[in-house]
Amino acid sequence: MKRIVDIFSKDWSPEIIWTYIVNLDGVDNTQDLKRDEVPLSAFESEALRLAIAESRGDSDSIFAKVRE
Template sequence: MKRNVDIYSKGWSPDIIWTYIVSLDGVENTEDLKKNEVEVTAFEREALRLAIAENRGDPNTLFARARE
């Protein structure tokens, strides 16, 4: 399952900082994958993890929203 997830700054700017296409298929040891349907928040958490790992910001300045 794949989702597009946009990363935004928590500041006043409504601009998208970065977009990820997140696929959670085949990820091991993820509690969310044990459910029948993966929740949107699992994709948002993974996109935030990637953004922080790539130095696009820190958890206090970024948030993620999965596209419908």
């Protein structure tokens, strides 16, 4: 299952710092995705981990939000 996740600054600036396309399970079959829903917070956590690893900010200065 894939989701687009935006990284924002915690100062609540409306500007997006970075965007990730996060694929957590690698399942391409939509029937499997309907059975095994992945919580949105898991996508946000993975995008935040990637942003910190790529020096886009630290956990005190950025947050992640899944696009709806």
